[in-house]
Amino acid sequence: MRRYQAILVVIDLVAAGIAVGVASLARFGMPHSGTHLPIYLAVDVSIPLVWVTVVALNRAYEGRFVGVGATEFDRLFKAFLYLTAAVAIGSYATHTEIARGFVVVALPVALGLDLVGRYGARKYLHRLRKRGHAMTAMLLVGDGDAVAEFAELLQRDHYAGMNVVGACVPAELLADADADAGTTRKLAGIGIPILGDIDSVLGAVQACQADTVAIVSSATIGPERLRWISWQLEGTATELVVSPGLMEVAGPRLHIQPVAGLPLLHVEEPEFTGFRRLVKTAFDRGLAVIALSVLSPVALGVALAVCLTSRGPVVFRQQRIGRSGRPFTMIKFRSMYSDAERRQRELASRNVNSDGPWFKLPGDPRITPVGRFIRKYSLDEIPQLLNVLTGRMSMVGPRPNLPSEVAEYGDDMRRRLLVKPGITGLWQISGRNNLSWQETVRLDLRYVENWSLGYDLMILWKTPSAVARASGAY
Numbered sequence: 001m002r003r004y005q006a007i008l009v010v011i012d013l014v015a016a017g018i019a020v021g022v023a024s025l026a027r028f029g030m031p032h033s034g035t036h037l038p039i040y041l042a043v044d045v046s047i048p049l050v051w052v053t054v055v056a057l058n059r060a061y062e063g064r065f066v067g068v069g070a071t072e073f074d075r076l077f078k079a080f081l082y083l084t085a086a087v088a089i090g091s092y093a094t095h096t097e098i099a100r101g102f103v104v105v106a107l108p109v110a111l112g113l114d115l116v117g118r119y120g121a122r123k124y125l126h127r128l129r130k131r132g133h134a135m136t137a138m139l140l141v142g143d144g145d146a147v148a149e150f151a152e153l154l155q156r157d158h159y160a161g162m163n164v165v166g167a168c169v170p171a172e173l174l175a176d177a178d179a180d181a182g183t184t185r186k187l188a189g190i191g192i193p194i195l196g197d198i199d200s201v202l203g204a205v206q207a208c209q210a211d212t213v214a215i216v217s218s219a220t221i222g223p224e225r226l227r228w229i230s231w232q233l234e235g236t237a238t239e240l241v242v243s244p245g246l247m248e249v250a251g252p253r254l255h256i257q258p259v260a261g262l263p264l265l266h267v268e269e270p271e272f273t274g275f276r277r278l279v280k281t282a283f284d285r286g287l288a289v290i291a292l293s294v295l296s297p298v299a300l301g302v303a304l305a306v307c308l309t310s311r312g313p314v315v316f317r318q319q320r321i322g323r324s325g326r327p328f329t330m331i332k333f334r335s336m337y338s339d340a341e342r343r344q345r346e347l348a349s350r351n352v353n354s355d356g357p358w359f360k361l362p363g364d365p366r367i368t369p370v371g372r373f374i375r376k377y378s379l380d381e382i383p384q385l386l387n388v389l390t391g392r393m394s395m396v397g398p399r400p401n402l403p404s405e406v407a408e409y410g411d412d413m414r415r416r417l418l419v420k421p422g423i424t425g426l427w428q429i430s431g432r433n434n435l436s437w438q439e440t441v442r443l444d445l446r447y448v449e450n451w452s453l454g455y456d457l458m459i460l461w462k463t464p465s466a467v468a469r470a471s472g473a474y
Contacts, residue, residue, distance in 0.1 A: 011117035016048035019110035135163035142216035166208040171197035288388040312338035320400040328392040335371025397422025398444035
């Protein structure tokens, strides 16, 4: 982590240095000379150092913020805003003409270059973590089932950089031979040893060299026990984190506020209406217009290929369920033979999806050769941009499901219907058809619970690379 933080400091210095050079050429032309040369040189040298200092004050180098999530970039943007405001106020107060014209160019360029540089560093870090390097050793403490579930989530999300190296479970569980055997088998199946009971946390940390202790859901860990664990870890350089047990709720909806000496976790309601929703609608339709304009030649080529290679309509129409459970007609380029729906009953025994109502069959014989290609690269979904223009779909959202699938929804799954379905979403950038039904539901609920325009932009940014990889497309 220290090496990675040092790399980020170098990236920030280089980005600010290049920005100063660009701003100097844009504002003053050729390199400085004459009597004002010392002043210009002082400004050129000081801005990169000031930039790194402000970034550091905004805690954009802290290990818990870098490498994963949007917090790192958010803090970088705040550093830009604070420094811009400080320069604007300072230049106005001192009537410094150089600063106003120069910094207006330098700071935005520095921010842009820094975002690109840090994104590249993050992708490098993710490649390391995918190979098992640059990981934080974590000890989980809590009930056996909660520990196993939490560990499985961390193993799937290797980008988070958390490697579970051991677990401590309640003594009552270890005393019960049957329960102990079941828990041991479950944790052993995912490669996690049980290192003792909850009172053995300090010894377990020393045995497995854990960097972090995570307290997960447990009926036996009350406030007194939690405080005792924190005391045990003092002076060990081991971080203590506590999972609130709120599945798929994160980010801006969570705030900690001290009340009567107790830290209370405030969970705000998700926002499904109001101004932000209007902004999302305008953004969706504007982006759909641009995408249709750019992709119209591709759409024409796909339409001709579908028409010339198999019998049937070019466009496939199917009823799906949208926001608030209202049905709508979703349109796609036809990728299957015309008798596909009738043949599905004949192929029902070959369905590989065992945990939900989807029908999934790798190498499905109902798909045409052209259909296989356009499905692989999601070209069949181009007509859905028209669904976005009519307001029935969004650019980003949960996967649009069939009425038969929605009929099997539980109460939790029906929360997917609080927002419009999307052309892309977390399910597409996370594996598409390779995901199980439960994993898809979990990702869709995460999106619904934590929606923001920034979240949409992140998903849209990752969609082209997911489509190019064609992982899980069939």
